[in-house]
Amino acid sequence: MTERRTPLRLAGASLMAAPVVSRAQSGPWPNRPVRVVVPFATGGGTDITMRLLAPKLAEILGQPIVIENRPGGGSTVGTDFVAKSAPDGYTFVLATLSSTGIAASLYANLPYDPAKDLAAVAPTVFIPIALAITRHGWDVRTLPEFIAALKAKPGGYSYGSSGIGTTGHIASANFLRVVGARAEHVPYRGGGQSFTALVAGETQFTHDIPSLLRGFHEAGTARVLFTNQPERWRLLPEVPTAAELGLPDYKAYSWYGIFGPAGVPRPVVERFAAAIDQALADAAITARLEELNTPAMRGWDPERFARYVVEEVETWAPLVKASGARVE
Structure with a gap:
């Protein structure tokens, strides 16, 4: 499988991260580039979102953000790679509903437990x-x-x-x-x-x-x-919503969020979550996300996000079963 790595480095002055010390390093976190795995091919929604956020995160954290595309298995290949990586605070994944809430019920032998093997950091956008x-x-x-x-x-x-x-x-x-x-x-x-x-x-x-x-x-x-979605999208005003067409209870949405492997030092998780929320508040990023019709999920702490992942696993289990989809 071909891996694609794209370093996104600082442009101009940077804001250095507050001192956060990990068990696996000496000095403040991060003191070297941070890798974020995108478990899909380039050009999709996750890839676009991460490449939008990465330069601002690099500015906030004071280190490059390296994006690595690892597609396969409906996003489970890249997610599993991160779940099994060293919890040193330098490898994360931009996982999705499909990697977590859906995968937990879809796969007979999912190689990771979304709630136990991944450290929830912060959501990014709702889809x-x-x-x-x-x-x-x-x-x-x-x-x-x-x-x-x-x-x-x-x-x-x-x-x-x-x-x-x-x-x-x-x-x-x-x-x-x-x-x-x-x-x-x-x-x-x-x-x-x-x-x-x-x-x-x-x-x-x-x-x-x-x-x-x-x-x-x-x-x-x-x-x-x-x-x-609740209302028609302003950029496609002629297209009705599912509810308008008589499908009010039909579920079709996703979200993207940053996770690390279980065991990432808590101060690192909190620092990265704060940086993500700060990046999502940037005016240029907010405008672009609105244009993409993918609103930012701001104001979440890691505990709330972790609870949400568990709730999503429970929400989607009967829907996955009813769909008849199953991966052995």
């Missing part, structure tokens, strides 16, 4: 999910037409995702369960490949981040049928 359909050789325009097409050809259509067990996979599986239809799942190694397949008509639909689907919608190569 609404949208449903998009291909326009390649397909003149389906509305949700009722789409559902009718699926039911008219049970199992004859397919949907793509950025991997088995990802939020897009489970969102699509649950959508099919809710509307009483069947389709085949085609997992890819990232959102980019999934979008390419959708545009080419190799798959007929996908669930993913609205901001990533917007360009295809506006170009006419795909059609976003709805977004799953």
Whole structure:
């Protein structure tokens, strides 16, 4: 597997971190580059988010943030790598709902326990999910037409995702369960490949981040049928919400958060959590996140985030079971 590392170094003056001493080092933390694993391929939502935050985090902490993409296993490969890394405060992961709350129930033999083997640091952004359909050789325009097409050809259509067990996979599986239809799942190694397949008509639909689907919608190569958020997105005002279309209880969302391996010194966790919250408060980052339709999750301490992860495991267990998705 090819690893991609991108060091993001300081630009201009930096704010040095407050003294935090780890058991595995002498001197304040961090005193060398901090690695953050992104468990997906480049170009997806997690990658975009981490590359947006990394320069500001480097400025705040006074050390480069090295981003390392380790895709595979629906984000579990990179997450497991971090769970088994030394808890010295220099290896973290930008994990997601799919890596934690969903994976706990989806995988028969998940190699890590999201609540026990990962140290929750801080969430970063909340992710609404949208449903998009291909326009390649397909003149389906509305949700009722789409559902009718699926039911008219049970199992004859397919949907793509950025991997088995990802939020897009489970969102699509649950959508099919809710509307009483069947389709085949085609997992890819990232959102980019999934979008390419959708545009080419190799798959007929996908669930993913609205901001990533917007360009295809506006170009006419795909059609976003709805977004799953409280109100219509201002950049796609013509697209209704799931609730408007009669799906008020349909769950389709994600979130991204920073975790380290269990055992990371508590002062390091608290310092990194404070730096993440500070970065999310930056005006330029806030504006970009609003443009991406991925609001910042600010004001969380590590304890609250750890409790949230446990709650998400409990919330998604029955949904994963009902979807019929399972990885042995």
